[in-house]
Amino acid sequence: MNKIFGNPDRSLVAKLIIAIGVLMVIVSFIFWYAILQKQQQDIRSIAVKYGDSFLAFIKQSTHYSMLTLDSAKTQEAVEHLSSPDVIKEVNIYDHGGTIHFSSNEERISSTVVKTSLACTACHEDPEKSSALLNERMRWNVTKDPQGVSSLSLVSVIENEKDCYTARCHVHPQDQKIIGFIKADFSLGLLDVALHKQKEALSLYVAIFVIIVSLFVGFIIYTMITRPIRVLIAGMERIAGGDLDHSVPITSDDEMGVLARSFNAMIKDLKEARDQREKWTQTLEEEVARKTEEIRKTHASLVQTEKLASLGRMAAGVAHEINNPLTGVITFAHLLRDRFPDKSQEVDDLNVIIEQSERCSKIISNLLTFARATPSEKGSCDINEVLSRTVFMLKNQEKFHHIKFDVDMDEAQFIVFGDASQFQQIFLNMFINAADAMEKRGKITVASRRVKEKGKDFVEIEFSDEGCGIKEEDMSKLFEPFFTTKPIGKGTGLGLSVSHGIVKHFGGTLKVESTVGKGTSFFVRLPLSETHQ
Amino acid sequence: MKKILIIDDEPIIRTSCERTLAPKGYAVTSAASGAEGLALLEKEPFSVVLLDFKMPDMDGMEVLKKIQASSSSAKVIIITGYSNVDTAVRALRSGAYNYIEKPFTPDKILSAVKEAIDDLEEK
Numbered sequence A: 001m002n003k004i005f006g007n008p009d010r011s012l013v014a015k016l017i018i019a020i021g022v023l024m025v026i027v028s029f030i031f032w033y034a035i036l037q038k039q040q041q042d043i044r045s046i047a048v049k050y051g052d053s054f055l056a057f058i059k060q061s062t063h064y065s066m067l068t069l070d071s072a073k074t075q076e077a078v079e080h081l082s083s084p085d086v087i088k089e090v091n092i093y094d095h096g097g098t099i100h101f102s103s104n105e106e107r108i109s110s111t112v113v114k115t116s117l118a119c120t121a122c123h124e125d126p127e128k129s130s131a132l133l134n135e136r137m138r139w140n141v142t143k144d145p146q147g148v149s150s151l152s153l154v155s156v157i158e159n160e161k162d163c164y165t166a167r168c169h170v171h172p173q174d175q176k177i178i179g180f181i182k183a184d185f186s187l188g189l190l191d192v193a194l195h196k197q198k199e200a201l202s203l204y205v206a207i208f209v210i211i212v213s214l215f216v217g218f219i220i221y222t223m224i225t226r227p228i229r230v231l232i233a234g235m236e237r238i239a240g241g242d243l244d245h246s247v248p249i250t251s252d253d254e255m256g257v258l259a260r261s262f263n264a265m266i267k268d269l270k271e272a273r274d275q276r277e278k279w280t281q282t283l284e285e286e287v288a289r290k291t292e293e294i295r296k297t298h299a300s301l302v303q304t305e306k307l308a309s310l311g312r313m314a315a316g317v318a319h320e321i322n323n324p325l326t327g328v329i330t331f332a333h334l335l336r337d338r339f340p341d342k343s344q345e346v347d348d349l350n351v352i353i354e355q356s357e358r359c360s361k362i363i364s365n366l367l368t369f370a371r372a373t374p375s376e377k378g379s380c381d382i383n384e385v386l387s388r389t390v391f392m393l394k395n396q397e398k399f400h401h402i403k404f405d406v407d408m409d410e411a412q413f414i415v416f417g418d419a420s421q422f423q424q425i426f427l428n429m430f431i432n433a434a435d436a437m438e439k440r441g442k443i444t445v446a447s448r449r450v451k452e453k454g455k456d457f458v459e460i461e462f463s464d465e466g467c468g469i470k471e472e473d474m475s476k477l478f479e480p481f482f483t484t485k486p487i488g489k490g491t492g493l494g495l496s497v498s499h500g501i502v503k504h505f506g507g508t509l510k511v512e513s514t515v516g517k518g519t520s521f522f523v524r525l526p527l528s529e530t531h532q
Numbered sequence B: 001m002k003k004i005l006i007i008d009d010e011p012i013i014r015t016s017c018e019r020t021l022a023p024k025g026y027a028v029t030s031a032a033s034g035a036e037g038l039a040l041l042e043k044e045p046f047s048v049v050l051l052d053f054k055m056p057d058m059d060g061m062e063v064l065k066k067i068q069a070s071s072s073s074a075k076v077i078i079i080t081g082y083s084n085v086d087t088a089v090r091a092l093r094s095g096a097y098n099y100i101e102k103p104f105t106p107d108k109i110l111s112a113v114k115e116a117i118d119d120l121e122e123k
Helices: A012-067 A071-081 A188-239 A254-337 A344-369 A382-394 A419-436 A494-504 B011-024 B034-043 B060-069 B082-093 B106-122
Strands: A087-094 A099-102 A139-143 A149-158 A177-186 A378-381 A402-408 A414-417 A441-452 A455-463 A508-514 A518-526 B003-007 B027-031 B048-052 B075-081 B098-102
Touching (some): A012 A177, A071 A099, A254 B075, A382 B082, A419 A518, B027 B034, B034 B060, B075 B082, B082 B098, B098 B106
Parallel strands (some): A402 A441
Antiparallel strands (some): A087 A177, A139 A149, A441 A455
16 A cells, blocks of 8 residues: 555655545535435425324314313323323414413413414414414424434314304304414434434445545556656666666557657667767777877977987087098098008008098988088078089989989979978988989989969979888888988988978978889978969 | 199198198198188189188188189189088089088099199190
């Protein structure tokens, strides 16, 4: 029961049952009261009918003795007809209200008060004998101190022919009413019956209210409360994060529709959550990837900057070393010339010369990639820088057996930047190409205008017929200190520094290579907007 | 005898050139600064001038321009550090005959000087 009703403050069913119960109690009480009233009324009217018959019977029984003025016989009949249990008292009055015959002998000759039923049954105002009632209230019901009700009934004795023609001549012919008869009946037995009926009816009503309330409660519980409880339990599980839960659908009514809608909602919620989790994960991966990218770029920038400043310092030192190195080389040569060929001294001096030249190469490599001259930014004509570099290199021993195939666009490509830094990039490209071809072959140089993401760029291509770059080396190409050249030949800084410079001026550096066929480097630099 | 002038603030470079060239029959004169070199050029004619581009008192380019502006017909060979190819190219365009990178070997100096003198004589 507790499960059904729950806490009245919080249970819908308890509230409904209480409301229905109260309504039924009120309605049942009204019916109960109406039925009892009607029953009482019916019983009384029957009692009045029997009372009337009884009074008529008394009148008949005493008719003869009245006509013969046999008072003793009349009194005897009256006494005889009354019984203390049912007919408590029978009185016969004259029209003036004086009792002539009574079952209670003590009351004979006494006069009734004018407000009693004996008078008011016929007279509206007993003081005025002519004020008669239209509807005669010939009876009333009173209760004695013991709670037993009794019915008092009055019947008029009218003047008849037998009366005014009787020998006694007591009543003249013009007298209409001779007197009246009044009887008091005890309704004790009826009271008891009525009371028993009242009790039975009350019991029936109570049983009816309880049964109906329970039935309604049960219906509401099975049809509403139970499905709602299931829904609430489902919602609590979902609020706790269990989106895999679904509510069983047990009917096709509104509750079934609600459960179905609820399940659909949970499905949507689960999909939204999965989507969100996926997004979050993707976002996290993206952030991690970008962070790693930034970290790498930063590390490489720091590394490049460190190397650049180291290079600047080294370059300053290298310049100074060149002077004493020239002295060492010159005097070693001079000394060597004094000794005969194939002597131990010549061999030793050759070692000095070779090692000094090695020093010189190390310095020149260092100086190529880390120039001591400060950066001077301005507008540079890329074609001019390129042709100047080619012109200068043609005289170099390294390029003596290399053919330059120059195909420069006639247009002027003005780029904002440092001409000497651009030259450094180009020099580096040519040196790499020459090294890749072992100083023999053709280098193709071309410049052209290209468009990328709506911006104008100049693209400078450097293609060689060299050995090419291995697939596994491609990713490390722009890393500082990465080199495939023999020890002492390359510093591994060339492409790294070049890449740094190109990126610094907003350009890109790309490479295409086929092992055994050759390599192409594409340097893209943004064209100065005023010269596009 | 061909006269050669060396202008360099580094004594070891001057000495190296003198010791390389003198035995080969060149008359070598040294100057430790740009100003000193220019003064010598005004006094007497030289066939070849070996000019260091990096000197404390006067920029090599300035000295080169002054030589070009003077009546001297001397061929100027620039001595430069490797990384200063850019300035070397500029110098060549300004009228320098050739350039030599430091550190150099005696052979390089000799061939460069010989080339310049041959060219001079052809004219």
